[in-house]
Amino acid sequence: MRVLNLLINGDRVEVAAPEHWTLLEVLRYELGLTGSKQGCDKGDCGACTVLLDGKPVLACLTLAALCEGRAVTTIEGLLPAHVKAGGTGPDPVQAAFDECGALQCGFCQPGMMLSARALLDRNACPTRAEIKDALAGNLCRCTGYTQIFEAVELAIARRIGIEPAPRAWEAQRMPADEAERRAREFAEARERQKEPR
Amino acid sequence: MLRLPNFEVRTPERLDEAVALLAELGEGARVIAGGTDLVPNMKHELFTPRVLVSLARLPELRGIGDAGPGWLRIGAMTSLADVAADARVEQHAPALAQAAGLVAGPQLRTMGTLGGNVLLDTRCQWYNQTYFWREALGFCLKKDGTLCHVVEGGSKCVAAASNDTAPALMTVRAELVFAGPDGRRVTPIDDLWIADGIANKKCGRDEILVEVRLPHSGSGHRGAYGKLRDRGSIDFPLLGVAVKLELNTEDAVADADVVLTALQARPVRIKRASELLRGVRIGTEAFLAAARGVAEQAHKQAHPMPNIPGDADWRRAMVPVYVRRTLEAAATRAGPVHAV
Ligand SMILES: Cc1cc2nc3c(=O)[nH]c(=O)nc-3n(C[C@H](O)[C@H](O)[C@H](O)COP(=O)(O)OP(=O)(O)OC[C@H]3O[C@@H](n4cnc5c(N)ncnc54)[C@H](O)[C@@H]3O)c2cc1C
Ligand code: SF4
Numbered sequence A: 001m002r003v004l005n006l007l008i009n010g011d012r013v014e015v016a017a018p019e020h021w022t023l024l025e026v027l028r029y030e031l032g033l034t035g036s037k038q039g040c041d042k043g044d045c046g047a048c049t050v051l052l053d054g055k056p057v058l059a060c061l062t063l064a065a066l067c068e069g070r071a072v073t074t075i076e077g078l079l080p081a082h083v084k085a086g087g088t089g090p091d092p093v094q095a096a097f098d099e100c101g102a103l104q105c106g107f108c109q110p111g112m113m114l115s116a117r118a119l120l121d122r123n124a125c126p127t128r129a130e131i132k133d134a135l136a137g138n139l140c141r142c143t144g145y146t147q148i149f150e151a152v153e154l155a156i157a158r159r160i161g162i163e164p165a166p167r168a169w170e171a172q173r174m175p176a177d178e179a180e181r182r183a184r185e186f187a188e189a190r191e192r193q194k195e196p197r
Numbered sequence B: 001m002l003r004l005p006n007f008e009v010r011t012p013e014r015l016d017e018a019v020a021l022l023a024e025l026g027e028g029a030r031v032i033a034g035g036t037d038l039v040p041n042m043k044h045e046l047f048t049p050r051v052l053v054s055l056a057r058l059p060e061l062r063g064i065g066d067a068g069p070g071w072l073r074i075g076a077m078t079s080l081a082d083v084a085a086d087a088r089v090e091q092h093a094p095a096l097a098q099a100a101g102l103v104a105g106p107q108l109r110t111m112g113t114l115g116g117n118v119l120l121d122t123r124c125q126w127y128n129q130t131y132f133w134r135e136a137l138g139f140c141l142k143k144d145g146t147l148c149h150v151v152e153g154g155s156k157c158v159a160a161a162s163n164d165t166a167p168a169l170m171t172v173r174a175e176l177v178f179a180g181p182d183g184r185r186v187t188p189i190d191d192l193w194i195a196d197g198i199a200n201k202k203c204g205r206d207e208i209l210v211e212v213r214l215p216h217s218g219s220g221h222r223g224a225y226g227k228l229r230d231r232g233s234i235d236f237p238l239l240g241v242a243v244k245l246e247l248n249t250e251d252a253v254a255d256a257d258v259v260l261t262a263l264q265a266r267p268v269r270i271k272r273a274s275e276l277l278r279g280v281r282i283g284t285e286a287f288l289a290a291a292r293g294v295a296e297q298a299h300k301q302a303h304p305m306p307n308i309p310g311d312a313d314w315r316r317a318m319v320p321v322y323v324r325r326t327l328e329a330a331a332t333r334a335g336p337v338h339a340v
């Protein structure tokens, strides 16, 4: 056994766990934080993604014994952090995933939203290609990813106060030129945000 | 759920302390860097060390910087994400930056280190499996068994070298600095390999890779990496192609090197690449013809086996395609070559 001091979702936590446990096992089976999912348990799927000192890592391959003193953010920590920073309700990434129906079974979602949160923290206006790159290590067996990318773009649009590009299902229900115009306007507005002022 | 076998973790703060610890613990100990190769392998009971010696707190193994005039050093514990994003690496070894950027997915590149990538265990679809799975098949030569499932009747393991950065480092003539019980040794990365899938590196269990050194490149240096894999996001290579071109002031090739990985137990250097390309100016028909010549030579030399996933005939057919495309990408600075 080893006593670990961790900063979990902003709280100092002292926890005793077997020396050979992974961070995922400590989170789920010692601390009851079952939001981080145990999918493949060997590094393939990204369901166990947590933020370690702000960066997405795979908790199933991280030895808890090597996390002494480090800051861990799990999905359970997003809403409290948002509220603490003066926001109301869930983190905007969570709200956008909810609104876009960016899930079916939901198993990939905690990891997916943490990867998305970390991306938006380092790059406020990522392009679709940058979003795809940042979420490449999170596999989803259900959605086909489209709604997930749209959810991240909705969170971006909300943050900078612009209209999001129409989602794929919306675009199918409007005249093609209108869908194209709105997608272009969104892309241009996002580019303007990127340019240093 | 895959549980890890029991072990103890040590976190030495000094390199000499770490070296002494490994010497003292002998066979029962193993080094852990990012753990992205070692931890899955331990979950599969391919290794069951009593003690893991973490390199996370050794300052000598960190950072990218100068290693004397004309050399760049990359600490072994530098993450692949940092290698991929570093402007000096991009300048002196573009193929390395591209290869590091295509390893696995983003989380694994944050966790995985350059040292761990160089020292990655060989891979085989009959080996990287759980104990239960391997036992059901009667195990194999590399671990716990007496036969090979890839080469029937074979007496030698042909598990594949699958580390993306290795071929890129070979094209730029990198050197490795190891610390061991007898002090330091420097070895060209070309001399690291043995064509044996069970242990494909000349590196003692009690040695620690401290840093990788790269010679500075001149303005005529061009490099690129090409990677074939099933899923563009997270997979190991089904084929990796690293290319180096050295151009003279007329943009003609003065020297070239092509090294392939994910075929057999060690990375494979393509013969006569420099000879076939030398004197040819990039951007000409002659360059494309010479690149096709190198691609043909690679096809002759490459014999993918059913050691890793992906149909072996298809992987062989892709060899000339990826060699040619990666040569062209190096010439036009358009790398990496990565279709999925
Ligand atoms: C899903 C998945 C996909 C992957 N895809 C790829 C891929 O596409 N390409 C690829 O190349 N790799 C891939 N990997 C493997 C791995 O993530 C990388 O190779 C990574 O760079 C390994 O580095 P590490 O620091 O995690 O090594 P570790 O797992 O810590 O160590 C690997 C080995 O090297 C030894 N070692 C490590 N550092 C040192 C040192 N400094 N001195 C002495 N010995 C040392 C360890 O003892 C161990 O035997 C993948 C892994 C997973 C789980
Ligand atoms: S090549 Fe043969 S001996 Fe080696 S790991 Fe694969 S099946 Fe086992």
Ligand code: FES
Binding pocket: A037, A038, A039, A040, A041, A042, A043, A044, A045, A046, A047, A048, A049, A058, A059, A060, A061
């Ligand atoms: S559970 Fe960790 S990557 Fe699948």
Ligand code: FES
Binding pocket: A102, A103, A104, A105, A106, A107, A108, A109, A139, A140, A141, A142, A143
């Ligand atoms: S919603 Fe089911 S795996 Fe993504």
